[in-house]
Amino acid sequence: MQRAMSSADGFRVFAYGSLMWRPGFPYLEVTPAVLDGFHRAFCVYSHHYRGTPQKPGLVLGLAPGGSCRGLAFRIADEMVERVTAYLHERELVSYAYKSRHVPVMLPEGRVTAYTFVADPDHPQYAGDLGPERSAEIIMKAAGAAGLNRDYLIQTVRQLERSGHPDPALHALLERVWRLTGEIDAGGGI
Numbered sequence: 001m002q003r004a005m006s007s008a009d010g011f012r013v014f015a016y017g018s019l020m021w022r023p024g025f026p027y028l029e030v031t032p033a034v035l036d037g038f039h040r041a042f043c044v045y046s047h048h049y050r051g052t053p054q055k056p057g058l059v060l061g062l063a064p065g066g067s068c069r070g071l072a073f074r075i076a077d078e079m080v081e082r083v084t085a086y087l088h089e090r091e092l093v094s095y096a097y098k099s100r101h102v103p104v105m106l107p108e109g110r111v112t113a114y115t116f117v118a119d120p121d122h123p124q125y126a127g128d129l130g131p132e133r134s135a136e137i138i139m140k141a142a143g144a145a146g147l148n149r150d151y152l153i154q155t156v157r158q159l160e161r162s163g164h165p166d167p168a169l170h171a172l173l174e175r176v177w178r179l180t181g182e183i184d185a186g187g188g189i
Contacts, residue, residue, distance in 0.1 A: 013087065014104050014113035015072035016040045016152060017060035024090065025083045028075040032162060033104040038117060040166065041064035042134050044096050044123040044150075046133045049145040056133055057148035058126060060155065061097060066160030069164040072104055072113050075182025077113040084114065091116045096124040131168075135175035149176050 014033055015023065017040070042058040051057025062068060075083050082188055095114035104113045118125055129137070141148035156173050159166050 004066060009074075009111045011073060011077065011083075011146065012072045012104070012105035012111055012113035013083065014070055014072055014115035016062060016068050016115070016147075017058065017104070017172055019073075020071050020162070021154045023073060023075075023139045025086050026076070026079055027140055028076055029074045029108050029109075031072045032069065032164070033106050033112075033113065034067055034069050035062070035104045035115070037069045038062035038068055038102075040068045040070075040169070041118075041128065042138070042172070043126050044122075045117050045126050046141070046143055046148070047124065048093050048143055050143045050148040051137075051141040051152050052143055055115045055141055055163055056124075056137070057143055058129070058152075059148075059151065061125075062089075062118075063118055063128075064116065069159070069162075069166075070164065072103075072111070087114075087116075094124055095119070121161050131172055131175055135172055135179055137177050138172070139179040149173075149180075152176060 040060050041063040042060055043054040043063050044059050044061040046059045047053045047056055050059055078105055096119055098119050100115055100117050101112050103110055138148045138152055152173055156169050181182055
């Protein structure tokens with residue numbers, strides 16, 4: 001586990017999944033951010049929050065390559081240790097992620113941010129399962145935090161609210177909708 005670092009720009013947390021719409025920690029400001037070298041992907045099996053060991057769900061991780069639009073939360077200096085402890089408890093339940101300090105681009109320039117990347121050596125690393133298989137898993141899974149599909153819905157909504165829709169996630173959501181038979185794919189989110 002990496003220890004929290006502060007910089008002249010303050011301590012930032014880069015969020016790309018549920019932390020965007022449910023950070024769960026106090027922050028001073030939130031800014032759009034871009035991380036180069038990683039992309040957002042449903043590449044981690046969830047055995048706790050969005051699935052179970054018997055019926056795993058899928059959650060987002062940062063996988064190598066490409067870039068990822070997300071949010072950077074600036075944390076007060078006196079809250080850094082408390083926030084990182086909270087994040088470790090939340091994000092490192094099974095250690096399928098590794099904490100990292102990464103360079104992100106904000107509107108005002110480049111800063112270092114703290115985030116979690118998927119660990120391809122971990123047994124819960126799913127890799128790229130393709131959209132059909134991913135949709136099937138997401139459609140059927142639920143865990144301690146609720147339905148797996150709600151996680152996808154909330155992430156798509158947050159990206160759209162932020163002005164950075166993710167076409168691949170939207171297409172995945174449309175596949176999930178088709179599997180539910182409840183809402184037509186054009187019915188909105």
